[in-house]
Amino acid sequence: MFARLFAPTLEVSAHCDLPCGVYDPAQARIEAESVKAIIGKVADNDDPDFRTRAILIKEERSQLVKHHLTVLWTDYFKPPHFEKYPELHTLVNEACKLASGTGTKADFDEAKADELLSKIDQIAEIFWETKKS
Amino acid sequence: MFARLFAPTLEVSAHCDLPCGVYDPAQARIEAESVKAIIGKVADNDDPDFRTRAILIKEERSQLVKHHLTVLWTDYFKPPHFEKYPELHTLVNEACKLASGTGTKADFDEAKADELLSKIDQIAEIFWETKKS
Amino acid sequence: MFARLFAPTLEVSAHCDLPCGVYDPAQARIEAESVKAIIGKVADNDDPDFRTRAILIKEERSQLVKHHLTVLWTDYFKPPHFEKYPELHTLVNEACKLASGTGTKADFDEAKADELLSKIDQIAEIFWETKKS
Amino acid sequence: MFARLFAPTLEVSAHCDLPCGVYDPAQARIEAESVKAIIGKVADNDDPDFRTRAILIKEERSQLVKHHLTVLWTDYFKPPHFEKYPELHTLVNEACKLASGTGTKADFDEAKADELLSKIDQIAEIFWETKKS
Amino acid sequence: MFARLFAPTLEVSAHCDLPCGVYDPAQARIEAESVKAIIGKVADNDDPDFRTRAILIKEERSQLVKHHLTVLWTDYFKPPHFEKYPELHTLVNEACKLASGTGTKADFDEAKADELLSKIDQIAEIFWETKKS
Amino acid sequence: MFARLFAPTLEVSAHCDLPCGVYDPAQARIEAESVKAIIGKVADNDDPDFRTRAILIKEERSQLVKHHLTVLWTDYFKPPHFEKYPELHTLVNEACKLASGTGTKADFDEAKADELLSKIDQIAEIFWETKKS
Numbered sequence: 001m002f003a004r005l006f007a008p009t010l011e012v013s014a015h016c017d018l019p020c021g022v023y024d025p026a027q028a029r030i031e032a033e034s035v036k037a038i039i040g041k042v043a044d045n046d047d048p049d050f051r052t053r054a055i056l057i058k059e060e061r062s063q064l065v066k067h068h069l070t071v072l073w074t075d076y077f078k079p080p081h082f083e084k085y086p087e088l089h090t091l092v093n094e095a096c097k098l099a100s101g102t103g104t105k106a107d108f109d110e111a112k113a114d115e116l117l118s119k120i121d122q123i124a125e126i127f128w129e130t131k132k133s
Numbered sequence: 134m135f136a137r138l139f140a141p142t143l144e145v146s147a148h149c150d151l152p153c154g155v156y157d158p159a160q161a162r163i164e165a166e167s168v169k170a171i172i173g174k175v176a177d178n179d180d181p182d183f184r185t186r187a188i189l190i191k192e193e194r195s196q197l198v199k200h201h202l203t204v205l206w207t208d209y210f211k212p213p214h215f216e217k218y219p220e221l222h223t224l225v226n227e228a229c230k231l232a233s234g235t236g237t238k239a240d241f242d243e244a245k246a247d248e249l250l251s252k253i254d255q256i257a258e259i260f261w262e263t264k265k266s
Numbered sequence: 267m268f269a270r271l272f273a274p275t276l277e278v279s280a281h282c283d284l285p286c287g288v289y290d291p292a293q294a295r296i297e298a299e300s301v302k303a304i305i306g307k308v309a310d311n312d313d314p315d316f317r318t319r320a321i322l323i324k325e326e327r328s329q330l331v332k333h334h335l336t337v338l339w340t341d342y343f344k345p346p347h348f349e350k351y352p353e354l355h356t357l358v359n360e361a362c363k364l365a366s367g368t369g370t371k372a373d374f375d376e377a378k379a380d381e382l383l384s385k386i387d388q389i390a391e392i393f394w395e396t397k398k399s
Numbered sequence: 400m401f402a403r404l405f406a407p408t409l410e411v412s413a414h415c416d417l418p419c420g421v422y423d424p425a426q427a428r429i430e431a432e433s434v435k436a437i438i439g440k441v442a443d444n445d446d447p448d449f450r451t452r453a454i455l456i457k458e459e460r461s462q463l464v465k466h467h468l469t470v471l472w473t474d475y476f477k478p479p480h481f482e483k484y485p486e487l488h489t490l491v492n493e494a495c496k497l498a499s500g501t502g503t504k505a506d507f508d509e510a511k512a513d514e515l516l517s518k519i520d521q522i523a524e525i526f527w528e529t530k531k532s
Numbered sequence: 533m534f535a536r537l538f539a540p541t542l543e544v545s546a547h548c549d550l551p552c553g554v555y556d557p558a559q560a561r562i563e564a565e566s567v568k569a570i571i572g573k574v575a576d577n578d579d580p581d582f583r584t585r586a587i588l589i590k591e592e593r594s595q596l597v598k599h600h601l602t603v604l605w606t607d608y609f610k611p612p613h614f615e616k617y618p619e620l621h622t623l624v625n626e627a628c629k630l631a632s633g634t635g636t637k638a639d640f641d642e643a644k645a646d647e648l649l650s651k652i653d654q655i656a657e658i659f660w661e662t663k664k665s
Numbered sequence: 666m667f668a669r670l671f672a673p674t675l676e677v678s679a680h681c682d683l684p685c686g687v688y689d690p691a692q693a694r695i696e697a698e699s700v701k702a703i704i705g706k707v708a709d710n711d712d713p714d715f716r717t718r719a720i721l722i723k724e725e726r727s728q729l730v731k732h733h734l735t736v737l738w739t740d741y742f743k744p745p746h747f748e749k750y751p752e753l754h755t756l757v758n759e760a761c762k763l764a765s766g767t768g769t770k771a772d773f774d775e776a777k778a779d780e781l782l783s784k785i786d787q788i789a790e791i792f793w794e795t796k797k798s
Contacts, residue, residue, distance in 0.1 A: 106316075492739060548726055
């Protein structure tokens with residue numbers, strides 16, 4: 001399934017609100033992968049200064065996840081998408097909450113990072129379906 | 134008059150994703166007022182360099198509107214709010230689109246700025262209702 | 267109640283250095299309220315990671331207070347204002363220091379946050395007086 | 400060749416200088432695709448305000464390309480990589496210049512965007528080779 | 533010559549609001565020099581896209597001037613300095629206005645850039661006097 | 666003394682990628698001085714909250730060092746410079762690594778800050794040589 005998700009990267013794209021028409025859920029995923037990696041690194045390192053840096057950087061990376069997801073939600077997805085995928089609002093909202101102060105920003109919980117990645121993959125799946133149609 | 138202006142600040146609040154619990158739709162409204170004022174200023178000034186600066190600054194201010202609105206949507210509003218106000222997802226999404234590359238970023242259209250302000254007021258109305266309950 | 271809250275927004279305004287002519291001391295106040303709320307939250311929570319996040323976010327919010335205050339000082343207030351209110355320079359300068367590394371950034375001292383809020387209210391009072399005249 | 404380049408995205412990753420160990424040249428490529436798309440959009444649209452917005456956004460996206468490339472150069476690539484790939488310094492430097500004020504920032508030249516994309520692909524190829532070994 | 537250039541760096545300093553104690557008016561001056569250079573470049577280049585880029589970049593650099601000056605005013609200068617140099621508030625305020633929407637941001641006027649540089653030099657002179665005492 | 670300090674500012678310069686032609690290695694040095702000062706301050710202060718703030722600010726300042734150095738590397742230095750100074754790529758790369766997660770960001774090691782300052786001085790020496798020729 002992962003392979004299928006990333007197969008379409010031929011159309012790889014970003015967002016700029018010109019709009020340039022270039023969007024890609026990979027941007028959110030990359031930052032979420034980073035959040036997960038940070039959590040793993042802290043588990044292996046008991047230096048308190050390292051933990052402080054990890055908190056600070058996890059904060060930034062989680063924020064980037066939220067940024068990339070809200071870009072998709074506000075700029076890429078259009079009313080027909082929300083009609084066709086009625087769960088889409090909730091899905092993006094839950095993913096953002098998972099990258100917020102009640103989510104990956106709050107602690108070093110790998111399960112939350114995994115849940116976030118899973119939500120991003122669900123959003124990506126919808127995204128690529130809409131690109132095909 | 135000053136007292137009246139600042140009386141409501143007891144509930145006034147910002148956002149910081151600690152979360153500090155401080156949110157205020159006024160932040161989005163202030164930036165949208167700025168967008169509208171920029172449009173008015175350009176109507177009264179035919180210096181092309183001024184127009185360029187206005188485009189650039191309108192871009193930033195519209196972006197801030199989107200930022201403040203998505204903060205409310207991802208961090209303040211919770212599942213019970215979305216249940217009670219089923220139009221809320223669409224409302225925030227439409228407001229953000231009005232501040233995007235297909236909205237106030239795109240041109241100098243005062244009607245779009247007014248529509249954006251009106252959506253922000255609808256969101257604020259819901260916001261303050263949820264604060265009371 | 268909503269009407270009362272938003273009644274003053276006719277004058278509500280932000281800053282953009284076009285200049286759009288839209289300024290509002292509420293922007294500084296909202297961030298200072300957030301700083302105060304953060305201090306309160308830390309008092310109720312002894313998780314060291316939470317404290318680290320609180321320090322980091324308090325830093326950002328204090329910086330935003332300084333930003334919004336210096337915008338008023340450099341862009342909104344003009345020579346006649348400084349003549350009419352000779353204490354204004356010192357007032358803004360002291361407020362900024364209260365949001366600096368010797369102020370709310372330095373520790374979790376609610377008294378400092380209150381003092382900062384009080385200074386912002388004094389600046390706001392002058393601000394709204396100048397808007398009336 | 401492109402497929403090969405992007406096949407390894409199983410390890411998809413970002414950068415955070417913890418370092419989290421997560422890097423991915425796709426981040427630079429996505430922004431460069433956006434730059435190219437902006438150039439194409441301007442060719443199809445003769446509204447001067449649109450052109451102004453395109454210049455401004457192209458500036459930002461080009462800057463992001465430079466950011467993501469210098470992250471790879473300063474943080475991911477290590478002395479053994481530079482020894483094994485002696486052209487790597489020049490390659491990254493040239494790619495950055497192609498995204499600078501003498502490159503895609505300067506004008507709306509699709510050939511420059513293509514050249515930039517091609518350099519990024521060469522960097523990515525080296526990157527993925529180093530990941531395999 | 534190199535030695536001479538870098539000899540003064542013993543006192544050279546930046547700002548970080550720890551506070552680290554490192555401040556240097558050169559930071560504001562460098563950005564103001566950049567603003568002046570941009571104005572000169574536009575005078576020699578009649579490409580309208582170049583002019584657009586120049587406006588956008590002049591905006592950023594002028595903003596950096598304001599940032600560095602307000603850092604000195606809010607963080608470095610203390611009450612005894614303001615007492616000893618009663619013109620200091622006005623001097624910094626005027627310099628910031630010269631880098632604002634009524635100053636170098638507004639147009640391509642080399643005289644304004646020169647006036648800004650002159651004010652920065654006056655601030656720097658006071659700054660270095662306070663460092664000696 | 667003031668005259669001597671500011672005498673070299675004729676060549677003083679920043680970077681804006683217009684490009685404005687204004688560059689100055691002092692920008693990187695000032696931030697690196699700040700990093701060193703932060704390390705010294707932490708050695709004299711055992712408040713854990715102060716240490717947290719120091720980590721966070723040291724992170725930002727180190728990042729600014731990297732930013733200013735990569736600007737020189739990508740925008741100021743041209744192929745003839747790299748030919749004439751074959752060590753230049755490695756020098757800048759090593760300096761950036763010294764300001765990264767394996768350098769001054771990682772811990773409070775004054776020796777690393779000194780090594781970083783020394784590398785910046787070597788880059789500056791080459792820089793000023795190229796300006797003379």
